[in-house]
Amino acid sequence: MTKMTVDWQRVDEVIARWAPKGRAGLLPCLEEVQEITGWLSPEVSRRVAAGLKVPLADVFGVITFYSLLYERPVGRVIVRVCDDVSCFVNGSQEVVQACRTYLGIEPGETTPDGMFTLETHPCLGRCERAPFLMVNDEEYGPVRGEDVPRILDAWKERVRSE
């Protein structure tokens, strides 16, 4: 993992915007901050806690409760394979397997270059497109295992060109 440099200016702007809401601004604030920082480090969390005047312990409590908030570094690209009932019935195992093979990691892990995190996910609510795959905010489905290398190749290109 390369050392993270935080764009504090943008983070502080987000915090300042939600500060008037106090605690009721905590969840949206954390969501927006994470869009900038990728994950919510203790340093970032302290900044949010101070800005919104919420105890730091409570900020950690919220971060650890929600699966879309990350208290550990994750890849720039998050690959979520739905593995719930309808996707399983339609062959999600093949998609999970293809992702493991392509990325060389297990669900829950991040590639050593910090580019990809792989997750198997409970129902993503796109059951009419099962088996369904979500890469960051992009939606793919129905997908087959053989589609996975092409989809993730494109994401590699996209991240490198950014």
Add this chain to the structure above:
Amino acid sequence: MAEPVLLRRVGHVDPTRLEDYLAWGGFEALRRALLRRPESIVDEVKASGLVGRGGAAFPTGVKWEAVARESRTPKYVVCNADESEPGTFKDRVLMEGDPFVLVEAMAIAGHAVGAEEGYIYVRGEYTRAYERIKNAVEEATRAGFLGDHILDSDVSFHVHVYRGAGAYVCGEETALFESIEGKRGQPRQKPPFPTTHGLFGRPTVINNVETLANIPPIVLHGPEWFRSLGPEDAPGPKLYSVSGAVNAPGVYEAPMSVTLRELIEEYAGGVRNGGRVQAVLVGGAAGTFLGPKELDVPMSFSGLRKVGAALGSGAVMVIDEQVDMWEVLLRLARFFAHESCGKCYPCQLGTQRQLEIVRRMASGRIRYQDILRLRDIQATMADASICGLGQTAGNAILSGLRVMGLDVS
């Protein structure tokens, strides 16, 4: 199949354009509602017989009336758009395809119960739905359908759009309030109920997306029309999310007299590859498995109750004979163990023990006492958990074992 009510605009309008919504009769119901006394709107919703479409099937008008009678202000209207029940995607289809209807319905609700602020809490993974809803709120505000003095009336209503962050339990209404308030999304003990102590401890109406989508049509066409759309004990249209081993998975609108067989064979194009139904999970992970001999059940609250199931969110997940049911049950057990919030012990411990037993059974090591133990866990969770998550966490497992012929009572 009759002209749809809830899906009427979905796929036919550009959901990002207010002009399209207006051209299709949008905001006409709000216009009319603003000319009427709040009580008459509440009465009409009560008379329509509309009950909540999120899973609990509570009469919507009764909820509204309770909040309307509260003298404490501020009050809130909250839209539960945290659709996370596995196999359920109807609210997503509505939000992506017809987002303005929610905005209109919430403004009507605000006028009816005397609330000036509303919150829409959209599931975190529903990125597109969130963007569409946010856009709809901004456009409606710009055009004067939201904000101060809506359409030059003395009614004001503002809407905030929140995004969830990945927690199934936040679909439980009080957990959702906690989440908006910036806390861990753990359910509260009830009573007190949201109608007196809801968001920020204030009187709150909380309705599901599909429930709200019924409001503008009720205001426009009246309760008698609404009642004529379904069987006597289940008025109005219903959305069903049909998925799994079917040829045409999707969201279908039907009266609640529709049978499970009709939904699978006529609406969703039948079982794939000409195969046969092994089991159908009705109502999502919190729901109940039915077997191939139970397909003629009407998909209404009372119809399903007769076979020991519940309509819940209207999810229909079809499992054909090619699928290993143990793998399905294992996923459901894992789901509840993962999503249990940990606040109350029956659920926190019960979902873990349930997973351990199902995992062992799935690996072929089945013990004589397993079924009895699972029944005991299910009964304990149903009786003693503080929210619906734990109360229903054993249903799918036990009913699945029954369909497999393992739990013979």
